[in-house]
């Protein structure tokens with residue numbers, strides 16, 4: 001082996017080592033920005049704005065559900081929390097129940113002949129009779145806060161601002177399981193108002209104009225819909241923190257007989273019927 005050949009081998013080895021080290025560092029940097037799992041990015045669901053309906057601008061929407069041709073809504077704020085039943089087309093209120101001033105109303109769901117409502121920091125759920133709108137019972141929440149509420153026909157499902165969704169047996173009102181909502185980056189917090197639609201849980205994410213589509217078996221966010229432009233389309237003023245001015249997107253309802261999805265926001269002047277193209 002001559003000197004020249006040895007030099008070539010040493011040089012090649014040095015280059016190869018340098019190259020490998022460089023690639024390793026590069027790979028490490030890339031991995032730091034990569035999702036925790038090797039799954040594709042969560043797909044976006046395009047939406048179409050179809051119709052607009054009236055909505056009370058003093059309604060700080062916390063729970064929304066469409067049942068048998070009527071809209072049911074729970075609103076928040078101490079001393080201003082109500083449960084309403086009203087006509088979608090006109091907004092005419094048919095029934096209302098004012099929560100005790102000690103309660104800050106949050107999620108609502110109608111299941112059978114009962115309306116379930118949860119409260120924010122009072123660790124209390126309320127049960128109203130769907131027909132009479134009278135309070136028939138209360139139950140304890142096992143979490144320190146209550147946010148959104150829906151049902152899958154078997155369980156009540158609620159959120160508390162954390163990444164968890166809690167499933168309650170309506171017979172005992174005790175937690176039977178919980179799932180963690182996760183996307184490709186990990187746990188997803190601020191899960192807010194909920195709606196069970198065709199086997200999936202759709203959720204507002206507080207402080208965003210995004211709706212998440214969640215697999216209730218795994219907690220996985222399988223798609224999301226970015227509705228940030230819907231305000232402009234519907235003529236809704238930009239987000240404001242002034243009292244009674246439109247705040248965040250919050251409130252999803254589903255008319256399963258006619259496959260219609262409705263969304264609104266806190267103090268929004270309108271309920272919007274949308275189509276999600278998924």
Ligand SMILES: [Ca+2]
Pocket residue numbers: 063064065149150193194195251252253
């Ligand atoms: Ca809902």
